[in-house]
Each structure stands twice: as structure tokens, then as C-alpha cells.
Amino acid sequence: MHPFLMKQQMEYGIFIIEQEGNSDFNRAKLMNVGFAESQKQKNGGWQCFIFHDIDLLPLDSRNLYSCPRQPRHMSASIDKLNFKLPYEDIFGGVSAMTAEQFTKVNGFSNKYWGWGGEDDDMFYRLKKVNYHIARYKMSIARYAMLDHKKSAPNPKRYQLLSQTSKTFQKDGLSTLEYELVQDTSVSVATSGNNHVVLCDVTGWAHLVSRSWEITSFKAYDLTVTLGQQLPHDPYLVTIGEDEAGVTPLIKVWDWSRVDRHGNPKCVRTSRAVPSHMYPTQATALAVHDNKNLLAVGFQDGSVTLYRGDITRQRSGKMKTLPDTGSSPITGLAFKGADKLFVVSRACVMVCWIGSERCVVLDAMGASPACSVLADGHRLTVATTNAIYCYTTDGRGPCYALEGEKLRLNWFRSYLVITTNETSNKASSSATTPKLNHLTILDIQNKFIVFSKSFEEIDAVLTEWGSFYILTKKKEMIFLDEKDLQSKLSMLFKKNLYDVAIRTASSQHYDIEGLMEIYKQYGDHLYSKGDLKGAIDQYVKTIGWLETSYVIRKYLESRHLEPLVQYLEVLHKKGCATEDHTTLLLTCYVKIDQHDQQGKLKEFINSKDKAIDFDVDVAIKVVRQVSVDDALSLAGNHKRHDWYLKMVIEDKKEFKQALSYIANLEYEDADMFMKKYGHKLIQNEPEESTKLLKLLCTDYKPRDRLLVDENSLSGGFTEPDRSYPDDFIHMFLSNSERLIDFLEHMISVDSKCTILVYNALIEHYIHVWAKSPESDKKTYEQKILTILKDPDANFDRDQILIICQMLGFQAGILHLYEDIKLWRAQVALHLRSGDAERALSVCRKRGAACPRLWLDVLWAPPPPSCLPELLHVAATEKLLSPIQVIDCLASTSNYTLGDVRKYLMDVLKSEDDVITRERDLAAKYKSEIEKMKAQIKVIQYEPVTFQSSRCAACNKLLELPSVHFLCQHSYHQDCFQMYSESEHECPSCVTSAGRNRASMPPPPAAEQLHSRLHADLDP
Amino acid sequence: MAYAYLFKYIIIGDTGVGKSCLLLQFTDKRFQPVHDLTIGVEFGARMITIDGKQIKLQIWDTAGQEAFRSITRSYYRGAAGALLVYDITRRETFNHLTTWLEDARQHSNSNMVIMLIGNKSDLESRREVKKEEGEAFAREHGLVFMETSAKTAANVEEAFINTAKEIYEKIQEGVFDINNEANGIKIGPQHSTAGAGGAGGAGAGGAPPGGCC
């Protein structure tokens, strides 16, 4: 029935009423008794009654066990009756009535002894007060009827029925008389292996499965006093009595098997008290999970230990433990397989099973059921004023909790404490029901998680992951543990954040969840104004919670110190960003402004870097507040760049900057000179130049020993040196310093780059240009020495341009000379009107470059130069006389006298040429005539080949033979032997062919030859 | 961990004087700003070294509230040292010292070393009991005296360790019967054979042997 009713989710109680004795049964009266008895519970709270024959079981769960407005006949369709309603007015079997309906008809009649009639009687009663019968459909109201022996029907039933309508007010609840013979109460409640076991004082044991299927069996004839269900095996160990006054019996039940009656199989029965001892009551039982140890404690203070398989009849040994005192044993618990905690009314002991020795841990005892093994290793004992913990070493901590303890249970990590409610109200008379108080203590977190009063509690059961409380009134109350989330939210509501944190961490709550709790706790403390406390919580969220969330809160409220604390931790944990550093420092500054705590100084001077921060950011921030602080920060952390930047830009202490740089390592010094050199030179030209000179030669940090270890040990490292080139531009217009610098450089290292020389020369020229006449000479000299220096490496073109720009003639000339730009040289001289010097150039270079003369001529030069010029022009034939005349005519300041000699010379030489030409012409004419005559001969006169001998072998010619126009003839064989070409006469070729070897034959000649050959060879 | 001796301590004094905080500071090096009322008796342990010997301190932190007095009293017995704590910012906690002392003398063994501690020395501004008064009280009753702060940890180590030193000296002098566990002293596992030689078979009070065959 339980699973069926639970499925319908009703609150219900089942009352089984039995009739004592052997007389005819009276179902109706028993129903009345049940009604009356039930009304004692819940202050008459039961309102709906199902009067149920015990031989009927419902088959359809839609058949709701509830009370509708009219009385309901439930068992309309019974299997044994072929699921048919026997007659319309039937109201027997199972019927439902409300308390109101039932009392209105004065309950059942008390007069029907034996089978039958009482249900019809009820029908008449109901009809009389105008109720009618309700029923479910036949398909729902289906029941199975169990087999049983039929009792004899009541012969008087019809007679009784006829009276009902008249007498029912005088027969029923109003006249009910009965005597309560026995009520059962639970004597043992134990659980394990997914089952709950309840044993009662009448010797019955009830095995309840998870689905609330109940198996009941008579375990003892008289009563069950102790019992323990093994946690992982289907074994139940009980102690009880089959006969009064005789030694109690230990029985072991294996409920996975059944005996022939269908009850769990009893696998062992043995006397609890050894036969040689005086029988006494068993008061405590402990069974080890390994099924090999069993201990029983007795009223007289003795403890017997059984070793060996407990599930076998007669196996193992039995021993009585020594020194367990004489006061009743109230609790036993195995600690591992070698120790046994023994609790009596007088003391707490631990016994070593192996050596059978007992030691008193505490001279303070406990009541039955008031000791429990918590967590499997600590014994917890409840006394009136506290809960004490014991280990096998002795007493441990205790938790004060007032009240007379009745029961102690352990569930998960909770201690479930049942105490007697001591109502100190004056009205606590017999009428008020006795109350028990249930306290559930989270031992680990020292926190009471549940506290409530109940009616007298008979047992607390922990199985199937939850608690059940069984009250004396046989109510079962189910307590469900909230899931962690809802537990936490409840704790939050009560602002018990620290408990929440402890609970969450003890249950291995995930880290994010924990962080969320810290945050909420922080928020809570913050809202209460405990800003310092809140920050302690927020600090724990670092790495999870957005830092901005916390920071904003504190910034808004302008509470800097907690904020500083938060930020400091943030930095320590390395979670800080630049913004955080900025903020932290700003806070420091603010705090310092407020009350001179010197936080900033402290922070700056902390060399150990307890706080991990971005130094650069820090400097940036501090710089805005106090340059000096920023400087020392930069100094401490060797941020040279920042240091110099501040010294130069903010403090304008250029000397300081220079000396700082001078102490740096070469690389840094070099870098920073490049970076800040410009400014430094501008402001501290001399010092800077000095430093630069050093840098470019052999630099060493100033504070470094002159001879360092490295060089001492013989190692030689090429000194680092910078290129002066990199610094030149920094001097800008400060030519003087630059010259100083560069001169030094050149003097030290002649292999300076073009740039260096260029710059030096350029600046020399600049200085030269600016300096007064008197000084010019020295600079000119200096420049020329460099220009003439063959090692000096400079870009001539560039220097030339500079010279030209600044009019440094000496330089220009020198350079022209160098690059053989004589024309330019001449032009320059001419431009400056110095024709004589121009001429001297011509004289020197005219041979290589005749143009020079002409340049001078075209200038035009002063008349004094003309004779020389014209002479050269004439001799070298630089210009035709006409052009010369033309040229000279362009200027008017020459006289004919200046050119007469020239003209005369010219005309005379012309004349000579003409005569020579004429002679030549005549000579060529006669030669031509001669040639013409020769050709004619060849053309028109026959040619006889007269030679009779071969020109090659000088033997007489024989045919075949080859003839040439040149009068040479050959044997063909000879010709072929000597000839290189078949068209040529070998004799003639030897003389003429040589010429031809060097130059190809003119095409005309070749054609001539080929034609000749064609004519001759037929 | 193996130890040469185990000393049992008890911390007593009015509620809120900082007993639990002293213990927490000593064992965990932490400070707990909220008053987590002790209900009953709590427990802490730490190893220290004295004279090159490892000594385990087992400390019982008791509830100061009057209501719990009957429970805490049962812990006096079996303590070798006691820290009697008052709060220098609350005179009444100082005034109650006599009661505490009587209680302790009555329920503990006579050799128990008692250290008087004026706690919360960090709250100088709210001081109600002068240091000299504490010194005087200690002198008068033959106690060792020290001012501590569980918050800043000032003198906390010293308080616990000096007490241990005192006990250790008493052992050397033979004042304590180290084989009687009721005195709050236990000889470490490696010493037990040597130590037990004098008092062969001390009976029920003796330490349980490590294990049996």
C-alpha cells in the first residue's frame, strides 16, 4: 500500500486495528476504534478515512484514496467477483468517508459480530442523513482480493439491519467501548544496504525498501531490543527475546534469501550471554562492516566480543573484554578492525581488540544511543551540557549544547542531536504533548544547520541520502538536505557569509562560486560601511572579479586606504596593469598630501620590490607629482632614460645629466648621448664635447676602476667606441665645438669617415667665412692642409659646393685642380679678371686640353695676352682664322696691330698649302692616264699563253694545265697542290695574298676574279 | 611527526579577550577580526623546538563565557601549561583573574605552569590596564607575565614558547612526573622505552603500545 499511496502524494497514516481473543470478529466496531484512535493523533487532524478490508488491494493508481463530497464506495470492481458490482447499494470492502460524514452517522454500529451486514447498516445510516454513494468507474475501482478462510456469516444481521434507521443515533461512536490491549512502539531503527529496518516491541521486524515495499516478519516471540543492519550487505543482526527471563538471543538475518515461510532467512542464532555467566540484559550492539566482529554490551557493564564470520552458525571465538567497569554499557563502536570504543553510563573507553585491553578515555559516560562514531574515526558522545569528541588517544574538542540528550546520529558531515525539550512554561502539564528537539550540527563548520521541535521522536533514520524522523505517534517526517546553492543563498540572506565560505570550501565548491561568495560578502560588508573588512574579502577575489568593480566602489566613496590595500595585493599577485599602478601611486600621493605618511617615499625606496609594478608607469605618475621622487625611483630601478629625460626636460640640470651619462655603461651612454646630445651640446657645449670625445675614443664608465678585472687577467677587449658621425648633426651651428670635436677625432683616428671630414671642412669654411680678415689666413691654411692630405677622406663634390657657396676660392681652385676641372679653373680665373693666372693654367694644361686656350680667347682676355693665344690658336689650329676674327671682332677693344702678326702667319701658311696641293694634283693625273692605257690592252688585245714550263715545278707543261692571265701556267696537279684557292694564281697570290690576309678583298676585285674564271673554264 | 615530548596547554580567560585569536595566530599565523565565539573547547597543535628537541604543543582553547565553565573545567586536568589571558582594554577581564586562577589551581595539577597574558597590546590608545599592574599581579601569584597582540603577532610565539621552556626546565629538575599522563606531558614515541624504564608498568594511564601482533 505504501508505494501506491506515496504515488498519490497524500499525507497518510495506516492504522491496523486487531481484535484480542477468539470470539467472532466485529469489523464495524474495529473501524470505530480505528477512527477513535486516529483522532488522538495530530489533534484530530485526520479528516478523511478509508475503511479498508485487509484482503483487498487496489489495482489502479487513478483510484484516489481521498474523500469526495459524498461518501465513496471504492471497491466496486473486485477480481473475485468478475469485476462486477454485486448490488447497487453495496458499501463494503473499501469505503471513504470524511470525519464529518462519519460522525454525522455516529460511525458504524457496534453490534455486528461475525461476517456481514455492517456495511449495509452503514449504507442505511448514510441514506438516512441524505448522503448518497459515489463511485469511480468500474475500470478504475478495480481491486484484487487475497485468498483467506471465510468466517461464518452473522445470522442476526438482517434483524439488526431492519432497526438501523431508528436506532443509529444510539448505537455507534457515541456508545463505543473498548480497551486498548497493546500498542506497538519501535524499539530498533537501523538502516543500511538501501533498506530501513524497524523492529517493534512485539518482536516484529519490518524491512522497508527504497520504494517503500515493506516486508514484515516475526523475528522474536517476545520483543526485539537491539539491531543493526549492515551497510553493504543484506544482513541484519538483532538481539531480542523469545522467552521471558532467558538470555537474549543474537540472530543474524540474511534477507536476500527466504525461508520456507517466505520470511528472511535466519542464518545464525546464538546466546548473547555466555552460558557460564549470569543472564543479563543486552544494552548495546556493534557489528563491524567486515562481518567478522560483533560486540555486545550488557546491563552489568560487561562487553562480549565475537570474532569470526557472523553469518555462520557456530563459528569464531567469543571473549569477554576486561576492565569495562560495572555500569551499563550504552554504546559500542568499532574503530577500524582493531579498536572498539565502549561507552558506559560511567565512562568512555577504548579497547584494543588484539590485546584485549581497555583504557579509560574519560570518566564521563553517556545515555544509550547518545554516542556515535562520526566520520568513521571520531567518537562523539553527547552529555547534558556538551558534545565531546574522542579519538583513541583521548578526549578532543567539545561543543557546548545544553539539554538532556536522547539520541545522537551521524549523517554525512552532520551530527543529528535529539534532546528532550524542557518547556519551562508553567502550563507544562500532562496535557501538552512531550516534545523533542532536533538539532543538526555541521561539526566541521561549527554551525547549527537545523533546529526544530517535534513530537516525541522514536528514531532518526538516515538512508537513501536523506533523513527520516519517526515520532512516537508513528509519523514519519522526511528532512531533505538543501543543495549547496540554496544553502548558500539562505546563508547570504542571513548575512552569514563566513559560514557560507566555510561551508562552500568544505564541500569543494568550485572556485568561481567561492569567488562569488567573497564578492557578495565584500558587498555586504561594504554596504554596512565596513570598508576595511570588505576589502579583505575583495582581495580574495583577485584574479576572478573585475578589478574595476572594486576600484570604482572605493573611488566613489573616496576611501583610499582600503583601496591602496587592494591595489597593493593586486600588484603583489602580479595582476596589476598600468592603470592600477597609476591609481596606486595616485592614491599614495593623495594620502601623503592629506597626512604626511610618506607612503610614496616608502614605496619608491622599497628596493626589494615587494610590490610588483610597472616601473615606467610608476615613474610617469610620480613625475607629475614630484620630479625628485620620480628621479630617485628611476635611479633605484635604473631607468636611465627616464632619469635623463627628467633631469634634462624637467630640471634642466644638464651637467647632472652629463655626469649621469658618464657613469653609464658604454651602450647606454652611447644611446643616451645620441638621444639627448642635441640638448646637452646646446646647453653644455664644452662638457658635452668632452664626453663625446671620450665616447668616440675609449669610453669607460666614470666610476669604473681604470683597470678592471678583465684587463688584469690579461683579457683584452676591443674598447667600445661610437662613431663621431652620429653626433655631428647635434652640434648644429656650433661650429667651434664641432671643429674641436672633429679635430680631436681626426687627430686620434685618421680613418674617419667622409662625413667627419666633410663636416670638419664645412665648418672650417663656415668659420673661415665668418672670421675677420686677419684670421682667415689660418683657417684657409687649415682647410688646405686637409684638402691636400691624401688620407683625408671627404666628398669633393660636396666640399666644392660648400666652397662655392661660401666663396672659398682657395678651396675651389684646389678642388678643380684635384678633379682636373681646368676649364672651370680657367673660368674662375677669368671671372675674377685674372687672365694671367688663367693663361698660366692654359700653359700648364693646354696640351691636354686645348679648349682652355679657346676659353681664354672667348673671355675675352686683355690684349696683352692675345699674341700668345693667337699663336697657340694658329699653331694648334684650334680655330679657323675666320672664327678667330669673328671672336676678336665681338669685342671692340682690340686693335688691328694686336692681330696683324697672326693674320700674316695664317695667310702665308695658306699659300704654302695651295702650291703643295697643285703639285699633287698633276702627279695623280699622269698616273691615271697610265692605268687607262693598261686596261685598254687587256680589254682588246689577245693574250697568248706562251710559257711552256709550269710555274710551279718548272717542268715542261703537259695537259692538263691551268693558265692565268698573268702569264703563269701550271700543271693541273701542281696547281691543285700549291693553290689555296682554285681561282688564283699561286705565284701572284704569294705576293698579293699577304695583303689580303689582313684585309678582306674589296668586293669589286672578287667579282672581277669570278667573272674571269667563268670565262676561262668552258 | 616524531616528537620528544608532548605538552598539553589550556588557554583560559574571559570571553572576547582573544584566546582563540592567540591560538590561531600561533598555529596558523592568521588573525581573525570577527569574534567567533568559542562554544565549548577547541583544539590546536604545533611543533616547536626547545634545546634542540622537538616538542609538540597540544593546545586547548576554551570558551570564556560563564555558561561553559563546567565544561571547560574538565579540561584543566591533564594540562601542563596554562595561558591565563586578559584584555588590556577591558579592566573587568583583569579583575576576573583571581577567580580564574583559583579555578585553575583547584582543578589542575599543582605543577601546572601558568603564564599571565595581557592581550591586545596593539590597542594602546584604549588601554585600561597598565602593564605594571599585570606585572604586579604575576609577581604576587608566581606567574610569568607577558603582553601580546594576536593581531600583530607581537610576543605570541614567545608566550607559547616561554611556557614550554618553563615546563621543560621543570622536567629537567624532575618536578614533573612525566610518566603520569595526567600531568599533561607525554613522552614521544622514540623516547617511550627509555622514559618508561623508571616507572615500570604505570598501568591504565600509560601510553598505548604502538601496535600488537
Ligand SMILES: Nc1nc2c(ncn2[C@@H]2O[C@H](COP(=O)(O)OP(=O)(O)OP(=O)(O)O)[C@@H](O)[C@H]2O)c(=O)[nH]1
Ligand atoms: N586589536 C586586537 N583585537 C584582538 C586581539 N585579539 C583578539 N582580538 C579581537 O577580540 C575579539 C575576540 O577574540 P577571540 O579570540 O574570539 O576571543 P576569545 O577569548 O576566544 O572569546 P571566547 O571564545 O568567547 O572565549 C575578536 O573580535 C578579535 O578580533 C588583539 O591582539 N588585538
Ligand SMILES: [Mg+2]
Ligand atoms: Mg574563543
